[in-house]
Amino acid sequence: MTTTSASAANTTPRVTLRTLLAAGLVAGPLYTAVWLGQAATREGFDITRHPASLLANGGPGWIQTANFVIAGILSIAAAVGLRRAIVGRGSRWAPRLVGAYGVGLLLAAIFPADPAAGFPAGTPADYAEISTRGMGHFVAGSIGFTGLIAACLVMAAHYRSTGRTGWARYSTVTGVLFLGAFVGLMAGAGKPVTIIAFGVAIVLGWSWIAAICADHRRTT
Template sequence: MTRTDSRPQTATTTPTTATTKTGTTIAAAPTAPTATRALSRGAVGRARLLGGAVLAGPFFLAAGITQGILREGYDFTRNAFSQLSLGEGGWIQRTVFVLTAALVLAGAAGLRQALRDGPGGTWAPRLVGLFGISCLAAAVFDADPGAGFPAGAPEERVPSMSTEGMLHMLAGMVGYLALCAAFLVLARHFAAAGARGWARGCRIVPAGVLAGFVGSAGSVLAFASGAALGLLWLAAVAARIGRGTPVVTGDRQNHSS
């Protein structure tokens, strides 16, 4: 009598090979588990890049507030965060600009991967990247002193800007205009996915950012509020995209916004 092996057989996922008539060995296509692992690694890498955009705004604001509290003579109602680059200890704020730029540029790369071939997939990452470059420019060109900061600076605002101060201001203007444009592009992405609330937010926030910049002529706090709004909304949309944007097929919405 023939004895049979009753032990359970375990399926293997080792890639197989095939040999042609000419003797050439051809590797088989990757197995399903291998492809799954590759996709998982790609998703983790994309999430880490998007995490840069999530962290950039809170990091910049926390660093600015902390320095404003600790730096002698700094007044939140009269001085902008950019002026923290001046005087003794100014290297800290310049470093903050550089690190913020690195985080934003990483986020732009993550957006490029997440939105590839979809609405907003071309211009949103480019515009966010331009905002990151403007942060680097802000680290290179210092703002002008004034309003009593740093110590020894005139108590009033300087009536005429230096070339370096003008370049700093220009970098900020270009960067935040690019960021506002990126939000408008991302509105298309969210609208196409059926996330109407997020799409609406991406259309409203640029108006708030620009209103803060317009109001900066009369109040530094207005400027700071507009800038903070843009940074925090970037963090919010990057986090939302990192979790996966809702997908709508036909008339049926799979996830609510």
């Protein structure tokens, strides 16, 4: 009886940790699939002109809102898993920063982006009014994307401290590219190259979260 109880006690945390890290594997592909599915089917949406956030507008906008909520919850769950899994340098801040990315996604659901650049259909092409909710969305994005960028750089330091230079480079490159794309989006005034670059950066960011969760899941 004692042996069985001890075995169960040792097994339960392990299963829980793997489940939390699995959330990080699911979050990105699910978010991307829902985003691109909408991009291909929503009237008036042009992936070279409209960032994913604009999909929260219009009748079917609840789909993107739900996408933000689910991705945010899964990211926070992954952050909890990483907090338990990471040992050494970055063990506190990296998970917190991934969690901040998740919080940013939840806030993006609460504060949808304003209609812009002709979307949703019927919006003037030059419409660019910033409402209170639009400002809230900008703050949400700043919190989330800054968290993700910083998480990449903190994890790069963690991997360097453990001698895993390949992972350190991967984390650094992801963080730097995401930073460049985010700055470009803010400064690009809706130019197609900046919209596309930022969309690619989102995919890279999600891929990085999935990769580090898979990496730590293998060792648990």
